[in-house]
Amino acid sequence: xxxxxxxxxxxxxxxxxxxxxxxxxxxxxxxxxxxxxxxxxxxxxxxxxx
Amino acid sequence: xxxxxxxxxxxxxxxxxxxxxxxxxxxxxxxxxxxxxxxxxxxxxxxxxxxxxxxxxxxxxxxxxxxxxxxxxxxxxxxxxxxxxxxxxxxxxxxxxxxxxxxxxxxxxxxxxxxxxxxxxxxxxxxxxxxxxxxxxxxxxxxxxxxxxxxxxxxxxxxxxxxxxxxxxxxxxxxxxxxxxxxxxxxxxxxxxxxxxxxxxxxxxxxxxxxxxxxxxxxxxxxxxxxxxxxxxxxxxxxxxxxxxxxxxxxxxxxxxxxxxxxxxxxxxxxxxxxxxxxxxxxxxxxxxxxxxxxxxxxxxxxxxxxxxxxxxxxxxxxxxxxxxxxxxxxxxxxxxxxxxxxxxxxxxxxxxxxxxxxxxxxxxxxxxxxxxxxxxxxxxxxxxxxxxxxxxxxxxxxxxxxxxxxxxxxxxxxxxxxxxxxxxxxxxxxxxxxxxxxxxxxxxxxxxxxxxxxxxxxxxxxxxxxxxxxxxxxxxxxxxxxxxx
Numbered sequence: 001x002x003x004x005x006x007x008x009x010x011x012x013x014x015x016x017x018x019x020x021x022x023x024x025x026x027x028x029x030x031x032x033x034x035x036x037x038x039x040x041x042x043x044x045x046x047x048x049x050x
Numbered sequence: 051x052x053x054x055x056x057x058x059x060x061x062x063x064x065x066x067x068x069x070x071x072x073x074x075x076x077x078x079x080x081x082x083x084x085x086x087x088x089x090x091x092x093x094x095x096x097x098x099x100x101x102x103x104x105x106x107x108x109x110x111x112x113x114x115x116x117x118x119x120x121x122x123x124x125x126x127x128x129x130x131x132x133x134x135x136x137x138x139x140x141x142x143x144x145x146x147x148x149x150x151x152x153x154x155x156x157x158x159x160x161x162x163x164x165x166x167x168x169x170x171x172x173x174x175x176x177x178x179x180x181x182x183x184x185x186x187x188x189x190x191x192x193x194x195x196x197x198x199x200x201x202x203x204x205x206x207x208x209x210x211x212x213x214x215x216x217x218x219x220x221x222x223x224x225x226x227x228x229x230x231x232x233x234x235x236x237x238x239x240x241x242x243x244x245x246x247x248x249x250x251x252x253x254x255x256x257x258x259x260x261x262x263x264x265x266x267x268x269x270x271x272x273x274x275x276x277x278x279x280x281x282x283x284x285x286x287x288x289x290x291x292x293x294x295x296x297x298x299x300x301x302x303x304x305x306x307x308x309x310x311x312x313x314x315x316x317x318x319x320x321x322x323x324x325x326x327x328x329x330x331x332x333x334x335x336x337x338x339x340x341x342x343x344x345x346x347x348x349x350x351x352x353x354x355x356x357x358x359x360x361x362x363x364x365x366x367x368x369x370x371x372x373x374x375x376x377x378x379x380x381x382x383x384x385x386x387x388x389x390x391x392x393x394x395x396x397x398x399x400x401x402x403x404x405x406x407x408x409x410x411x412x413x414x415x416x417x418x419x420x421x422x423x424x425x426x427x428x429x430x431x432x433x434x435x436x437x438x439x440x441x442x443x444x445x446x447x448x449x450x451x452x453x454x455x456x457x458x459x460x461x462x463x464x465x466x467x468x469x470x471x472x473x474x475x476x477x478x479x480x481x482x483x484x485x486x487x488x489x490x491x492x493x494x495x496x497x498x499x500x501x502x503x504x505x506x507x508x509x510x511x512x513x514x515x516x517x518x519x520x521x522x523x524x525x526x527x528x529x530x531x532x533x534x535x536x
Binding site: 004014016022026027031033036041 | 288294295378380426430434453455457460461464472475478482501507509510516535536
């Protein structure tokens, strides 16, 4: 089914009050993902992809 | 005492030099060799390209910062690599040539104990006939001066439309069958669209996306399945939703091979040769290695030990079909296997293969995106290389404890979709891992859906703006800069 941005979604996307909370939420979520560490992969047994 | 030479002062080289200097005692020398005078925060070039930022907002001169921090700096370009020295020089060295000032044109042997090659990509405009920034009505946003030129071109078009009330066509995307960096073009097309709305001429302009991607939202990463609100969405559906919402058309599987005045000639996967006309275009060129040569102690050419286009590192370069690719093919330490004191983080290393599925046109032309390696992974890989060198210097042996494969690393892409404090928009996306791990995440396209999500809205614009100021602060090495993660 084709996705579309509805008018109510659009209003939420551009509502500064809602977006302030979104900004805080996204900042923390992104920080957790990107600063959450990284490492190697080669201890994992390499299998060809299915 | 050790001497570490860093080639390049982009995101990778600058991050490596900054961490080395902060963590190593002053009796060790850190030297940056770069042909560029300025550090530029490349992700903000798209805003220069629409005239909402000036070039001075996205760059600063390197030399004063390096002088203040005790980092050596030579404004020179690398010419050749001599990892064993030569008949007259016992130490390994890089032959460099000064590009500015009184020493311009003079060559010098720069010796090292450790070498970090962070020279990034060469913007290979010449691989597409007629593609040169500012000619044939086509532009680039790859550097701040290209972006400024693009802004001038876009303004001229808008003025022309306003004066003549005529219609116009804009074409934005990739300018080569194997180009990468679709993300930058994606940001630019959305920003241009918003600017045309703001300037009141949107209804006069047809905007078209042209790309070597097989589907929208591939971004050189084979696309992704992501969490969007309470649902799961393919990146192709998300980008299609945005393009439809903005009235942007698209052409996919297109390998642009020739540009003429207002015309882009391309071949598609069906093997058809087509032409798209435009009044303004911004096309990302192919990226390539710099064509460096390497020589051993007897001056014998050993380029194949160091380079495969980009620099050879600890990846598995065995040629194999797409179905047999694994994340284990991707490098973890960015160390050259022949010369353990040479590293190539960021964009300078040769990827083992693409990430997107390779596709050929019916004529046999490869048309698919090369793997993207954006600022965040460049910074992370540069930092881990610096940490491994620091450990080697302090402990006296190379332990390589710091590892960071793109198959075990997350990335955030905050794609600007319009500039403005309350009218701006951004598409916030994270991907984990960058290279899909189809074994670990079997049912979710190789990605962890808890860490792979998308969001659209004004907050995304604020986030992108926050990153702009935070990373320029960090790059200037102002107090506590190291607290900001790569």
